[in-house]
Amino acid sequence: MxxxxxxxxxxxxxxxxxxxxxxxxxxxxxxxxxxxxxxxxxxxxxxxxxxxxxxxxxxxxxxxxxxxxxxxxxxxxxxxxxxxxxxxxxxxxxxxxxxxxxxxxxxxxxxxxxxxxxxxxxxxxxDVMKIERVDAHYAKRVTYHDSCSGLRELGVQAQPRKLLTTIDGLDLVEMRENDVCCGFGGTFAVKYGEISGEIVGKKAENIEASGADVLLAGDLGCLMNMAGKLSREGKSLEVRHVAEVLAGMTDTPGIGAPENREA
Missing domain, CATH: 3.40.50 (Rossmann fold)
Structure with a gap:
């Protein structure tokens, strides 16, 4: 062999x-x-x-x-x-x-x-593969949103922060109420659009107040919801899935960037 x-x-x-x-x-x-x-x-x-x-x-x-x-x-x-x-x-x-x-x-x-x-x-x-650090460089200030299902059903909170802090050049800052829902909730955002809009509006305020250049999370639905709100309000924050940053694969435009929108 x-x-x-x-x-x-x-x-x-x-x-x-x-x-x-x-x-x-x-x-x-x-x-x-x-x-x-x-x-x-x-x-x-x-x-x-x-x-x-x-x-x-x-x-x-x-x-x-x-x-x-x-x-x-x-x-x-x-x-x-x-x-x-x-x-x-x-x-x-x-x-x-x-x-x-x-x-x-x-x-x-x-x-x-x-x-x-x-x-x-x-x-x-x-937790399973016992990875302690990643080999990546990302010289930006980021904030992390704890998505509801990952946090409350699977206990995902410390793990992404642990790996993010090993990235060369990255500055992690916490937003207020980082563990509060973004208002997406899958079909919730469709059924209760007005309530969802109020929730994501508050989330957008907290994201901007953090002073971060980049918003990260582990669920694409949440990221698309927050990116949409930030974009509609004219905010210039970059929005990415945490996996892209951990893997050092950040050459593509952020979520909701103009290059990703249909004409």
Missing amino acids: TETSQIRATAPKVGLFVTCLVDAMRPSVGFAAAKLLEDAGCEVIVPPQTCCGQPAFNSGDRATTRDIALQVMDAFAGCRYVVAPSGSCGGMIARHYPELFQDDPGLSAKARAFAAKTFELVSFLT
């Missing part, structure tokens, strides 16, 4: 759950996630995949959600771990898949085992 094949044999096989929004709106986040996982010593595969089922779940359509969950579990069955660059999708799988099948003896154990091997990207890097 060659040295390369020996390394591959010991590398944990990680299935990257790209997420719908990353696939459709910000593929660079998926590439950054793959780089971070490979740099951590993982064998990364991207099985054919669709949604995690969260929109249907939040709308009360349990039958459709179960069908989607079964597809996801089958697609990633051969992976030792499942990792998503999203606390929202990661939380859906890790916390709610078992709930979907709790009354089905034949599938309950399968759902629980699948949930147990599913992680949000940055928590997986720090």
Whole structure:
């Protein structure tokens, strides 16, 4: 066996759950996630995949959600771990898949085992792979928003900050109420647009008051919501997924930048 094949044999096989929004709106986040996982010593595969089922779940359509969950579990069955660059999708799988099948003896154990091997990207890097630092340079002042699902369902808070502070040149400053919702909440922003607008308005004020040049978070939906509000108010802050900065992949324009908008 060659040295390369020996390394591959010991590398944990990680299935990257790209997420719908990353696939459709910000593929660079998926590439950054793959780089971070490979740099951590993982064998990364991207099985054919669709949604995690969260929109249907939040709308009360349990039958459709179960069908989607079964597809996801089958697609990633051969992976030792499942990792998503999203606390929202990661939380859906890790916390709610078992709930979907709790009354089905034949599938309950399968759902629980699948949930147990599913992680949000940055928590997986720090908590499972024991990554202490990243090799990246980013000479900007950044602030970090704690997305609701990642924080409250998966306990993602210290992990991104731990790695961000190892980046050469980066200055991390905390905004007020960094752990308060941005108002997105998936379908919440659609159903309750006026309330959502008030929430993100307050969030935008706190972001600007931090004095940061860049806004980071671990969920693309939250980032798009905040970037949209900042853009409409004429603010010039750069908005990025934390994976792009950790991976040193910041050549693309920020989220919501003019170069990313449709004509």
